[in-house]
Amino acid sequence: MAIIQRDLLKFFRSPALMMASLIFPLVQLVVLGYAFGGKIKNLKVGVVNQDGGLETVRLREMFGAIAANARTFTTVGYVDPRKALEDLREGRINAVLEIPPDFSRNVLEQHEPQIALIEDNTDNFVTSALEGVFTGLVAAYNQPRVEPRVPGGVSLRVVELYPYVPYIQYLLAGSVVLSIFVSAMIGGGIIFIDDKARGLHEGYLVTPITKFELIMGFTLSGASKAILAGLVLSTLGALLAGIPNPLALARVARLIVVIVVSSMALISMMFLMMVRISDPLVPRAIFGVLNTLLFFPSGAVYPINAFPPWMKAITVIDPFTYAVHAFKSLFLKNTGFIAISGDLIFLTVFTVIMMTFATLLFRRTL
Amino acid sequence: MAAVEVEKLTKRFNGFTAVDSLTFRVEEGEIFGLLGPNGAGKSTLIRMLTTLLPPTEGTALVNGYDVFRQQNEVRNCIGVIPQAMTSDLDLSAEENLNIFAKLYGVPRNRRAQVIRELLQAVELEKWANHPVKHLSGGMRRRLEIARGLVHEPKIFFLDEPTTGLDPTSRIAVWEMLVRIKKQRELTILLTTHYMDEADRLCDRIAIVDHGKLVAIDSPMKLKASIPAASFLEVSFSAIPTGWLETLKSLPEVASVTVHDHIFRIASHNGPRTTIELVEAARRAGIEVSSLSVQSTTLDDVFMHYTGRQLRDELQEKTYETSLMPPR
Numbered sequence: 001m002a003i004i005q006r007d008l009l010k011f012f013r014s015p016a017l018m019m020a021s022l023i024f025p026l027v028q029l030v031v032l033g034y035a036f037g038g039k040i041k042n043l044k045v046g047v048v049n050q051d052g053g054l055e056t057v058r059l060r061e062m063f064g065a066i067a068a069n070a071r072t073f074t075t076v077g078y079v080d081p082r083k084a085l086e087d088l089r090e091g092r093i094n095a096v097l098e099i100p101p102d103f104s105r106n107v108l109e110q111h112e113p114q115i116a117l118i119e120d121n122t123d124n125f126v127t128s129a130l131e132g133v134f135t136g137l138v139a140a141y142n143q144p145r146v147e148p149r150v151p152g153g154v155s156l157r158v159v160e161l162y163p164y165v166p167y168i169q170y171l172l173a174g175s176v177v178l179s180i181f182v183s184a185m186i187g188g189g190i191i192f193i194d195d196k197a198r199g200l201h202e203g204y205l206v207t208p209i210t211k212f213e214l215i216m217g218f219t220l221s222g223a224s225k226a227i228l229a230g231l232v233l234s235t236l237g238a239l240l241a242g243i244p245n246p247l248a249l250a251r252v253a254r255l256i257v258v259i260v261v262s263s264m265a266l267i268s269m270m271f272l273m274m275v276r277i278s279d280p281l282v283p284r285a286i287f288g289v290l291n292t293l294l295f296f297p298s299g300a301v302y303p304i305n306a307f308p309p310w311m312k313a314i315t316v317i318d319p320f321t322y323a324v325h326a327f328k329s330l331f332l333k334n335t336g337f338i339a340i341s342g343d344l345i346f347l348t349v350f351t352v353i354m355m356t357f358a359t360l361l362f363r364r365t366l
Numbered sequence: 367m368a369a370v371e372v373e374k375l376t377k378r379f380n381g382f383t384a385v386d387s388l389t390f391r392v393e394e395g396e397i398f399g400l401l402g403p404n405g406a407g408k409s410t411l412i413r414m415l416t417t418l419l420p421p422t423e424g425t426a427l428v429n430g431y432d433v434f435r436q437q438n439e440v441r442n443c444i445g446v447i448p449q450a451m452t453s454d455l456d457l458s459a460e461e462n463l464n465i466f467a468k469l470y471g472v473p474r475n476r477r478a479q480v481i482r483e484l485l486q487a488v489e490l491e492k493w494a495n496h497p498v499k500h501l502s503g504g505m506r507r508r509l510e511i512a513r514g515l516v517h518e519p520k521i522f523f524l525d526e527p528t529t530g531l532d533p534t535s536r537i538a539v540w541e542m543l544v545r546i547k548k549q550r551e552l553t554i555l556l557t558t559h560y561m562d563e564a565d566r567l568c569d570r571i572a573i574v575d576h577g578k579l580v581a582i583d584s585p586m587k588l589k590a591s592i593p594a595a596s597f598l599e600v601s602f603s604a605i606p607t608g609w610l611e612t613l614k615s616l617p618e619v620a621s622v623t624v625h626d627h628i629f630r631i632a633s634h635n636g637p638r639t640t641i642e643l644v645e646a647a648r649r650a651g652i653e654v655s656s657l658s659v660q661s662t663t664l665d666d667v668f669m670h671y672t673g674r675q676l677r678d679e680l681q682e683k684t685y686e687t688s689l690m691p692p693r
Contacts, residue, residue: 203446366419
């Protein structure tokens with residue numbers, strides 16, 4: 001009874017612990033509930049119409065109907081097929097639908113008309129959704145308006161841009177970001193607060209080093225551990241998951257840049273959150289909530305296109321989203337810097353904003 | 367120029383006055399002690415003087431620099447040993463010193479020599495490469511003293527440097543502080559609630575109570591400043607009616623208090639009062655059960671100036687001040 005009493009007294013006197021114990025399961029319920037199994041929407045399909053005949057008008061009307069109702073995808077018109085493929089590789093669109101030059105004539109002549117769907121198959125959830133919709137669309141298109149004299153209809157030819165991506169490879173990007181986050185949480189959160197509570201920071205504060213040097217010291221020490229974790233996991237993870245040619249020099253160089261930028265973003269976020277905290281229970285209490293809230297909506301385990309609007313709003317400001325996207329681009333598509341430039345810019349600006357606020361809030365006194 | 371010059375220094379926390387308009391000077395080269403019970407405001411005062419807390423009112427100059435406006439200049443010339451032991455337990459003694467040498471900007475080519483000299487000074491050279499967690503409390507405190515001296519400061523602040531140490535370690539720390547002070551021409555300002563520590567170590571003492579300065583002088587002069595020179599604690603086989611008044615009327619007696627049948631007699635002349643006391647007991651037909659005569663201590667000084675005993679204050683307020691939650 002005494003042990004029960006002691007533990008309950010401590011529990012009810014620790015608001016951080018109470019909040020974490022009660023809120024964490026709720027956050028997990030809501031986030032995980034909406035993070036998996038939602039209907040994938042708002043994909044972007046580039047349409048290269050090289051025909052321009054009457055039959056393509058009917059196809060475009062059907063695309064428009066899907067965009068207006070099921071909203072699985074919207075179309076982006078392309079004149080140049082090479083530009084469409086380039087955008088597909090850079091991740092700006094999810095697939096390219098190519099209507100060949102003699103499509104209308106082949107339809108009318110019933111001469112095995114074909115359209116081609118070229119997919120970014122690095123996300124199996126997205127490709128399944130697209131293939132399902134387009135197969136249905138072609139079936140609907142082939143429904144006879146009048147009884148045909150000779151049987152025959154349009155067929156969909158699916159072309160995958162990349163080799164098959166197993167789920168372990170799909171998850172790898174999220175795992176690397178998670179390892180960086182855990183290191184940031186331990187180095188920038190738990191150890192930082194524990195050292196502060198034990199009085200170690202008092203020793204630093206009486207030395208003549210500047211506020212900026214102190215903050216940079218705390219940040220870079222945490223970031224260096226996060227970078228190390230990111231490097232180890234991206235190398236071992238890539239080998240384990242079977243990423244093709246994982247040690248290619250150019251890709252490794254780009255990975256290092258993404259690891260450094262992601263580590264700085266996550267550690268600066270942690271530092272801002274912890275800059276005024278002195279209770280060692282707080283970082284431990286928020287660890288789970290923060291992990292769920294940032295990791296699952298990031299697109300690490302399921303495509304963002306399937307999320308409800310409120311969760312998409314989280315993804316916009318969630319640094320995980322950009323880090324995961326950058327790692328996926330490098331691991332699964334082996335893209336260059338252009339494809340991940342948006343992610344790098346966001347993460348850098350995010351770091352600057354976090355560090356600015358952390359510096360403003362950091363106290364050079366006790 | 368005084369090493370430390372404090373003028374009406376005040377610190378308030380949400381209406382509570384922790385340090386109340388303190389004014390004093392610490393001269394160069396002296397060991398100056400702030401003596402008082404827990405919660406008297408000693409640590410708050412030291413934190414203000416070491417730039418860790420901004421004062422609410424008043425001024426303080428350390429080595430001629432204003433602690434509020436010239437913080438970096440102050441930090442450059444002071445060494446600080448906080449109350450809690452803050453060396454990194456997983457690092458070795460040498461590694462701890464090396465990190466602080468870097469923080470204080472000790473040039474790379476001097477670091478090794480400075481660290482070696484300091485480890486010798488605190489008699490830890492054999493333990494240089496051992497993790498701090500394997501060192502005893504006294505050794506850790508000596509390491510912290512070395513850490514505070516790594517940049518050769520002029521003024522050394524120590525917040526309760528021997529709290530938690532066993533008597534042997536305490537004496538070792540005292541001897542080391544005196545030796546280092548002489549070798550390095552340091553001014554030392556320390557806080558303590560140990561009367562013997564203040565008595566043996568300090569050239570001058572400021573007694574602080576409830577944030578206020580109640581007395582300041584050398585230990586000898588403080589003891590001489592109270593009316594009694596000796597204290598007798600005596601108990602009797604029986605206590606006749608009017609016995610307290612009888613004792614008060616004895617020659618050289620300044621005051622008499624009684625607690626739990628034990629009489630505490632403050633006397634200007636211990637030996638004479640003792641003789642008169644024994645004679646009075648014989649006349650009253652009672653026996654002296656126990657008798658002890660003590661010289662004036664700083665506790666008596668504290669009691670004289672505050673009306674309370676320092677040891678009682680300490681017993682009432684022995685709580686852990688660490689921010690780490692109790693396990």
